[in-house]
Amino acid sequence: MSSVVRPPALPVGRRRFCLWIGLAPCLVMSWLAAVSALGADAQERRYTVAFANLTEEPGATLEGTGFTGKEVRESFGLAVRRYPIDLVFYDNHRDPKKALANAEDAIARKVDLYIQYCDDPATNARVGERLRAAKIGVLAINTPVPDAPLYTIDNRAAGRIGGEALSEYGAKNWRGQPTIGVVLGNLRAQEHRVPDRVLGASEGLKRHLPALRITPLETQGNPAQVGPLLAKLLASHPATKILIAAMDDTSALAAKSALDTAGRLNDGAIVGQGVDRSVHGGINDRKEIDPSNRGSIVLGSVAFYLDRYGYEVLPIAIRMLRGETVVTRTVTPHRLISATNVFIEYPPYDMN
Amino acid sequence: MRRKSSLVVTVVLAGLIASAPAALAQTDCTKVVPPSPWGPNDQTGATNRVTPAVTKAAAAEIRDGKVVVMSYPLTDGIPLFGTRFSKTILTATTLAPGGALGENQLTYMEDTWLSQSHVGTHLDGLGHIGRKDCYFNQIAMGKFITQNNMTKLGLEHLKSFATRGVLIDMVKVYQAAGKFKGNATCKKPCLEKGTVISKADLEAGLKMYNVTLREGDIVIVHTGWGNLFEQYPAQNATYNSGEPGIGKEAANWLVSQKIVAVGSDTWAVEVIPGEDPKEAFIVHNILITDAGIHIIENVRTDLMAAEADQSKRATFFFSMTVPKAVGLTGNFVAIEGIR
Numbered sequence: 015m016s017s018v019v020r021p022p023a024l025p026v027g028r029r030r031f032c033l034w035i036g037l038a039p040c041l042v043m044s045w046l047a048a049v050s051a052l053g054a055d056a057q058e059r060r061y062t063v064a065f066a067n068l069t070e071e072p073g074a075t076l077e078g079t080g081f082t083g084k085e086v087r088e089s090f091g092l093a094v095r096r097y098p099i100d101l102v103f104y105d106n107h108r109d110p111k112k113a114l115a116n117a118e119d120a121i122a123r124k125v126d127l128y129i130q131y132c133d134d135p136a137t138n139a140r141v142g143e144r145l146r147a148a149k150i151g152v153l154a155i156n157t158p159v160p161d162a163p164l165y166t167i168d169n170r171a172a173g174r175i176g177g178e179a180l181s182e183y184g185a186k187n188w189r190g191q192p193t194i195g196v197v198l199g200n201l202r203a204q205e206h207r208v209p210d211r212v213l214g215a216s217e218g219l220k221r222h223l224p225a226l227r228i229t230p231l232e233t234q235g236n237p238a239q240v241g242p243l244l245a246k247l248l249a250s251h252p253a254t255k256i257l258i259a260a261m262d263d264t265s266a267l268a269a270k271s272a273l274d275t276a277g278r279l280n281d282g283a284i285v286g287q288g289v290d291r292s293v294h295g296g297i298n299d300r301k302e303i304d305p306s307n308r309g310s311i312v313l314g315s316v317a318f319y320l321d322r323y324g325y326e327v328l329p330i331a332i333r334m335l336r337g338e339t340v341v342t343r344t345v346t347p348h349r350l351i352s353a354t355n356v357f358i359e360y361p362p363y364d365m366n
Numbered sequence: 367m368r369r370k371s372s373l374v375v376t377v378v379l380a381g382l383i384a385s386a387p388a389a390l391a392q393t394d395c396t397k398v399v400p401p402s403p404w405g406p407n408d409q410t411g412a413t414n415r416v417t418p419a420v421t422k423a424a425a426a427e428i429r430d431g432k433v434v435v436m437s438y439p440l441t442d443g444i445p446l447f448g449t450r451f452s453k454t455i456l457t458a459t460t461l462a463p464g465g466a467l468g469e470n471q472l473t474y475m476e477d478t479w480l481s482q483s484h485v486g487t488h489l490d491g492l493g494h495i496g497r498k499d500c501y502f503n504q505i506a507m508g509k510f511i512t513q514n515n516m517t518k519l520g521l522e523h524l525k526s527f528a529t530r531g532v533l534i535d536m537v538k539v540y541q542a543a544g545k546f547k548g549n550a551t552c553k554k555p556c557l558e559k560g561t562v563i564s565k566a567d568l569e570a571g572l573k574m575y576n577v578t579l580r581e582g583d584i585v586i587v588h589t590g591w592g593n594l595f596e597q598y599p600a601q602n603a604t605y606n607s608g609e610p611g612i613g614k615e616a617a618n619w620l621v622s623q624k625i626v627a628v629g630s631d632t633w634a635v636e637v638i639p640g641e642d643p644k645e646a647f648i649v650h651n652i653l654i655t656d657a658g659i660h661i662i663e664n665v666r667t668d669l670m671a672a673e674a675d676q677s678k679r680a681t682f683f684f685s686m687t688v689p690k691a692v693g694l695t696g697n698f699v700a701i702e703g704i705r
Contacts, residue, residue: 091560092560092639092643095560095562095641096641322643325642325643357646358644359644360643361644361645361646361647363608363638363639364447364448364449364606
């Protein structure tokens with residue numbers, strides 16, 4: 015036990031006076047620190063963040079969905095309004111050389127953080143090395159950059175959600191009737207990780223119908239193939255119900271059209287993947303998924319939210335910039351969008 | 367057998383009784399919308415603030431009697447929101463040969479106006495916007511609507527809008543702060559769509575003209591976006607594609623200032639696209655549903671902005687009358703700013 019030397023006691027009044035005198039500098043210091051901290055919060059420094067998009071080539075769609083690079087970029091432009099961030103936009107053009115050049119430019123600009131959206135792992139590794147050497151943090155989208163946090167879609171989970179919705183529908187409405195499952199689309203598109211989506215959809219289709227036979231219909235990315243492929247299948251299954259897990263929304267709509275042409279709308283149920291504007295519509299567009307179209311055989315589509323990437327990714331970015339811990343992998347919250355929730359998820363500007 | 371039937375009937379009845387509350391359930395609006403500060407029976411909202419004293423004080427803004435037009439023409443070709451329409455049909459039968467009446471050859475004309483109420487320069491009433499089935503002052507509106515109108519919160523309950531108007535020139539604020547990003551389609555400077563006007567922006571705009579908001583004021587925000595309205599019909603699509611406007615923080619601050627209404631030269635007053643893509647017209651909820659504060663859309667603001675710039679005075683007497691249209695959710699209006 016250590017000994018403590020106490021000074022002689024002072025009279026009470028003088029003691030209080032000395033206490034205040036002694037405490038005053040501490041109180042002033044604390045107040046200054048608090049004010050300074052508040053000021054720091056109120057006027058947080060602005061950060062410069064680079065976002066290198068996968069591709070903004072007009073018409074090019076991303077991740078095997080109907081979304082374009084322009085929509086991804088616009089989402090960043092809108093989401094950044096919430097943050098003290100100045101964005102620098104780059105387009106990787108799906109080109110390794112361009113991706114590296116973009117990173118070099120960002121290093122020269124001394125950005126605070128680099129958000130890399132590039133689907134080539136080797137390029138990502140080199141970009142990651144260069145940025146690390148320049149002490150610039152990296153955040154990756156959909157394809158990992160070594161040692162960087164990743165924001166990513168989960169194709170298998172998305173596929174499973176779609177498959178399960180169809181399986182539940184079939185079990186509820188067609189129990190006892192001959193039913194087959196179909197997975198439809200650009201099934202072997204490894205670059206978009208569609209095979210994972212197919213796997214998930216197949217798992218989901220069997221969730222409530224374990225004995226369901228599943229037929230793959232490969233369009234090789236050409237939606238015009240949906241009609242002939244389905245027509246052939248429908249002709250060979252005249253009295254059969256068909257659950258169609260489409261791997262994208264364009265294929266889902268084409269499938270509906272094919273069933274309509276064959277006079278078999280009552281025999282089908284379809285779920286798409288993506289929820290791009292082709293199914294929920296913009297102002298005055300035709301809207302397949304809509305509260306006023308609840309009878310559609312397109313039960314819904316699984317959301318990928320590429321048009322909200324900015325809103326999903328920038329919160330992670332700001333935490334990194336503030337030195338906070340972030341998880342190594344954040345997954346898109348895929349969910350089925352149907353007539354019952356489309357207006358909640360995608361409220362239309364025109365209220366129609 | 368009979369006992370079995372009775373049992374089935376009892377079970378079915380019990381089931382029906384048990385499910386009835388769910389089927390008939392309405393939202394408990396006391397949990398969804400705050401009560402009106404003017405009492406449980408209030409259907410008037412923020413125009414309660416326009417007292418004789420407020421109007422008298424506002425009259426002091428009339429110094430030289432100059433009247434500044436603050437509404438746009440309502441005619442074919444102007445931008446209309448969504449699927450809205452406004453059409454007129456002229457009755458002029460007495461102008462046909464032989465159609466004049468009496469020896470004095472009286473002729474007359476009248477109009478049939480087929481129009482939705484929220485077109486052109488218009489006021490959003492308290493029955494315009496709710497949260498679920500809950501509207502201003504916790505009114506469960508599902509019980510108060512007929513095929514033709516509302517039986518609560520109609521325009522007939524509103525008091526006067528004869529109060530002080532305060533123009534806040536956001537174009538000048540953004541230019542002065544060096545953060546102005548215009549839209550090339552505007553022929554005069556305008557903020558770009560999606561620009562979130564913050565509380566700090568509003569305060570900067572007030573400071574620019576040394577104005578402090580008073581209870582009962584009507585705030586008019588000039589964004590320049592209305593220039594696209596003026597170019598109708600050429601720029602209707604651009605005008606409707608989005609807009610600059612106040613965000614949630616600014617809306618909440620305006621509520622705290624106890625104003626009567628907020629107007630702007632845009633079709634929704636609030637920023638579009640909104641701050642959160644999963645929220646629909648949230649500023650409308652904050653102002654109208656929760657606070658009974660009106661929104662006035664498509665206000666012509668450029669002339670008053672020019673006046674303010676020239677005279678270094680941004681306040682005026684706000685002159686606007688709203689028809690006692692029973693059970694309506696809003697209506698087109700004419701506004702004049704008198705100086």
